[in-house]
């Protein structure tokens with residue numbers, strides 16, 4: 001049986017003035033799949049993922065997420081989609097003035113995901129346990145290392161039990177060992193929460209560990225697609241170079 005498609009993007013275009021960033025992007029993400037997206041800095045990877053949750057309005061194309069036509073849905077439907085699609089921003093974006101516990105409670109309160117305080121606390125604890133940082137619950141972001149901040153940001157994404165997670169450069173700025181641990185964590189999260197993910201990264205170790213398939217973006221379109229083994233041994237030097 002064919003796996004369910006949780007994201008379908010067809011012929012997506014986006015320009016900023018005369019800068020044509022996306023020029024006909026096509027992408028399918030299946031339930032349970034981890035898809036890596038690689039490409040040079042500034043090529044449009046983040047613009048694509050922001051279009052998927054409509055943080056950026058594309059110029060043309062179609063986006064379907066979990067059966068909803070994202071570009072035609074109303075505000076309430078869009079909010080439902082955003083609850084089901086966790087977005088892990090590049091910087092992690094924790095609120096510095098809030099403790100880890102408060103950072104994690106924030107999305108629950110904002111979306112009224114659960115209404116009982118005890119239930120909310122349990123969700124906070126289970127999400128922190130999943131990323132291995134339950135003991136950091138009362139710390140402030142300033143007391144955390146870069147790797148810990150990424151884990152906490154992931155825990156905050158997990159709190160709404162997303163069906164899809166969009167990771168924007170999850171290992172950037174981390175040393176090789178910590179990057180490896182975050183990549184392993186991405187795999188563990190998929191197993192534990194049955195999520196599908198798009199992982200934007202320049203980190204070859206991360207794509208090797210965490211993805212099933214990889215797409216390479218150049219000049220606003222995808223120019224290659226395959227597994228890490230396939231692409232890293234591509235007959236085209238221009239593709240192999242992404243894995244150096």
Ligand SMILES: Nc1ncnc2c1ncn2[C@@H]1O[C@H](COP(=O)(O)OP(=O)(O)OP(=O)(O)O)[C@@H](O)[C@H]1O
Nearest residue numbers: 016019021039040041042043044045046047048169
């Ligand atoms: N809101 C915006 N307004 C104008 N230009 C934008 C906007 N968002 C992105 N861009 C431009 O679109 C291009 C693609 O940006 P994007 O952030 O998607 O790159 P990226 O591939 O994710 O890069 P990196 O790997 O460095 O994060 C860049 O030239 C950027 O300046």
